[in-house]
Each structure stands twice: as C-alpha cells, then as structure tokens.
Amino acid sequence: MQPLLCVFFYRESLSGCLSVATTEASACVWLRMTKIKGEVSVATVEQDRWIERLRADDHVRDKAIGELREILLRGVKAAFRSHSGGKISAEDVVQDTLIKILESLGSFQGRSKFTTWAMTIAVRTAIGQMRRQRFKDVSMSDLLDNNMLFEPMSALGENGQVNSEKISILKMLRKFIDENLTEKQRGAMHSLLNGIPVEVYAEKTGSNRNAVYKLVHDARVKLRRSFEEVGYTAEDIDSVFV
Amino acid sequence: MTVLSVEQIHTLMGLVVTTEPDQITCDDCFGQIGEFAEYTLAKHDPSESMRVIRRHLEQCPCCKAEYRGLLDALYELQA
Numbered sequence: 001m002q003p004l005l006c007v008f009f010y011r012e013s014l015s016g017c018l019s020v021a022t023t024e025a026s027a028c029v030w031l032r033m034t035k036i037k038g039e040v041s042v043a044t045v046e047q048d049r050w051i052e053r054l055r056a057d058d059h060v061r062d063k064a065i066g067e068l069r070e071i072l073l074r075g076v077k078a079a080f081r082s083h084s085g086g087k088i089s090a091e092d093v094v095q096d097t098l099i100k101i102l103e104s105l106g107s108f109q110g111r112s113k114f115t116t117w118a119m120t121i122a123v124r125t126a127i128g129q130m131r132r133q134r135f136k137d138v139s140m141s142d143l144l145d146n147n148m149l150f151e152p153m154s155a156l157g158e159n160g161q162v163n164s165e166k167i168s169i170l171k172m173l174r175k176f177i178d179e180n181l182t183e184k185q186r187g188a189m190h191s192l193l194n195g196i197p198v199e200v201y202a203e204k205t206g207s208n209r210n211a212v213y214k215l216v217h218d219a220r221v222k223l224r225r226s227f228e229e230v231g232y233t234a235e236d237i238d239s240v241f242v
Numbered sequence: 243m244t245v246l247s248v249e250q251i252h253t254l255m256g257l258v259v260t261t262e263p264d265q266i267t268c269d270d271c272f273g274q275i276g277e278f279a280e281y282t283l284a285k286h287d288p289s290e291s292m293r294v295i296r297r298h299l300e301q302c303p304c305c306k307a308e309y310r311g312l313l314d315a316l317y318e319l320q321a
Contacts, residue, residue, distance in 0.1 A: 075315030082314045083307065112276035116316065120276045123311040150246040173255070192257075193250040198268075198304050210267040213302055220261040227258065234259040241255050 050114040051105055068101070069094055071115055072122045079123045088129045096129075097122040128199060135200045150174065166240050169232065176226040185219035188212055264294075264301045271298045271305045279312050283320070 053064035072094045080090060101118050108117055150170075177186065191201045202212040227237060246254070278295045281288045288296065299306045 071319065074318055078318035079311035079315045083311050111274065112280050115319070116276040116280055119315050119319075120272065120279075120308075120312055123315055124272065124308050127308050127311055150251055169255075170251070173251075173258075189254070192303075193246065193253055198302070209304070210269055213268050213304070217261070217264055217301060220257050221263075223258045224261045234261075237255060238259045241252065241259075 050118075051108060054102065054105060065098060065102075068115075068118060069098060072097055072118060075119045076122050076126050079126055083127055083130060088126070088133055090126070093126040093129060094122065097125045100125065131197045131200050132203070135196055138196060138200070138204065140204065163240070169227075169237060169240055172227065172230065172232075173223070176223050180222050180226050181219050185215055185222070188215045189219050192216055260300070262297060262301060264298050266294050266298050268298075268302060268305055271295055271302070272308075275305070275309055275312060279309065279316055282313065283316055 050064065050068070053060050054068075055061070056064070073090055076090045076093050076097075097118070100121055104121075108114060111117075112120075181189070188198075188201060192198065198212045198216065199209050201207075202209045205212075224234065227233075274292070274295050278288060278292055281292060299309055
C-alpha cells in the first residue's frame with residue numbers, strides 16, 4: 001500500500017528553492033527541490049522531525065535534545081579550531097544554544113536543514129562569546145577615541161620609498177577622513193582598525209550590530225567616493241599601495 | 243593621543259578599495275547563512291538572491307568569521 005502524501009504547505013524561498021511540506025502517515029516530511037539551470041529536481045528529501053520531537057513530551061524531547069547536543073558539540077569544537085579568541089567552554093556554548101533553539105523553534109523556516117539552522121545559532125553564540133571574552137577589558141575611552149590622525153610622510157613607514165603619488169593619496173585620505181566622515185563614523189572605523197569587532201563595539205556603546213556595520217560601511221563608501229570624485233579609482237589606489 | 247600606525251593605514255586603504263554596495267544587514271545575512279552554506283557544501287552556484295549574502299560576507303569581517311566557523315562545523319558533521 002502506497003503511503004498517503006498530503007501537501008499542506010508550499011512556498012518559494014528567496015534562493016529559488018521550492019520547499020514542500022507533506023504529511024506521510026504521522027511523520028512530517030520536508031521535500032526540498034532545488035531549481036538548478038531552470039530545471040526543478042528533488043535535491044534532498046529530509047525526514048526532519050526535529051521540531052516535532054523537540055516539542056514532544058518529556059522522554060522524546062529529552063532524547064532529541066541529547067542527540068542535538070552531541071551534534072552541536074562536534075560542530076562547535078570544529079569551529080573553535082579555526083577561530084582565535086577568548087577561552088570559552090564548548091559545553092557552555094552548546095547549553096546556551098539549546099536554550100535559544102528551544103525558545104525560537106517557531107522561527108525555523110525550513111530554508112536549510114534543521115541541524116544547519118541550529119548550528120548557525122551555535123557558531124554565532126560561540127564566536128560572540130569568544131569575542132566578548134577577548135575584548136572584555138577594552139575601556140570606553142578606547143572606544144570613544146575617534147582620532148584617526150596620521151602624518152602622510154610617516155605613514156610611508158621606515159622602509160617606504162618616497163613616492164609622490166603615494167604621499168598625495170595619503171594626504172587626500174587624511175583630508176577626507178577629517179572633512180567627510182562624521183565623529184561617529186571615525187569612532188567606529190578607529191575601533192575596527194584596532195581589531196575590535198563590530199559586535200563588541202555595538203554592545204559596549206549601547207548600539208546594535210546592524211547599525212554599527214552600516215556606520216562603518218557608509219564611511220568606507222564615503223571615502224571611496226571621495227577618491228573617485230578627484231579622479232582616483234580603486235584600481236589606481238591599489239596599484240600605488242601594492 | 244594615538245595616531246594610526248602604518249599597518250592600520252594600509253588596512254584602511256584596503257577597506258576603501260574593496261568597498262562595494264551592500265544591500266543587507268548582518269541580521270539579514272544571519273537569516274540566510276545556513277542556506278548559503280548548504281549551497282557551498284553542495285558546490286552549487288547560489289541564486290541571484292543568495293549572491294547578496296556573498297557580497298555581505300566580503301564586506302563584513304564579523305559575518306565572514308561566523309560563516310567560516312559554520313562551514314568548519316558542517317564539514318565536521320559531514321566527515
């Protein structure tokens with residue numbers, strides 16, 4: 001007897017993936033069909049019952065949490081190996097992540113596998129904690145320092161050859177920083193140049209990551225446009241500084 | 243009062259010359275990064291809407307570091 005497939009939800013995601021959720025007996029089955037070169041094919045059939053299990057009664061739920069904990073622990077330890085930062089515990093990260101996941105099950109949209117979604121939360125939590133640990137002693141005075149002064153000649157460095165075009169670009173850079181960037185933009189750029197992540201700068205200054213990222217990006221755009229307005233393309237500058 | 247070091251100035255020039263338009267925020271990126279990572283692992287070209295994620299990763303060191311960590315984690319699970 002063929003299992004009954006009953007489609008109850010259909011959508012097209014931003015990526016061009018078609019996701020169809022079906023019921024097969026009592027199981028929830030996700031079919032993810034990826035559109036490649038104009039042809040729709042079934043790329044993966046994911047019998048992903050994580051949500052259902054994590055919302056179930058005690059025994060089923062505890063077993064699912066235990067399995068997810070092991071998966072996340074393996075992933076977080078791998079992510080640690082390639083990221084330098086403050087020393088933190090993988091077990092603590094996974095515990096924090098599990099709490100976040102259980103609180104936000106409703107926001108899982110099925111754009112990726114459930115375990116991938118869970119791992120994005122785990123890795124962001126891990127790296128965020130490493131950043132906070134590493135920069136916990138950064139003072140507000142460091143963050144409020146928006147001084148981006150430099151002398152164009154000394155910026156050439158001890159081994160720098162006297163290159164008139166390079167000096168000219170550095171003088172322009174100094175002028176554009178002074179005249180075209182706001183105080184906030186200089187402060188955020190200054191922190192970035194001192195290796196302070198946007199996320200840490202945002203937390204310590206009472207802002208948020210999106211806003212600080214935009215502040216820095218807008219400053220970069222302003223500086224690039226300022227150079228373009230006086231006839232210097234990115235390629236021109238690159239050729240002088242490489 | 244501090245002044246920028248030679249290295250910082252070169253980093254700044256690097257940031258200026260590599261600046262490209264970016265239409266999304268870090269939170270937008272986070273919302274789609276899992277899907278983007280699965281495309282990468284499957285060696286599929288991302289769709290046009292996913293390319294904005296790649297552009298953001300090229301502009302945002304924080305998101306890029308998290309994306310690399312995610313790939314490392316997912317590679318580990320595939321092993």
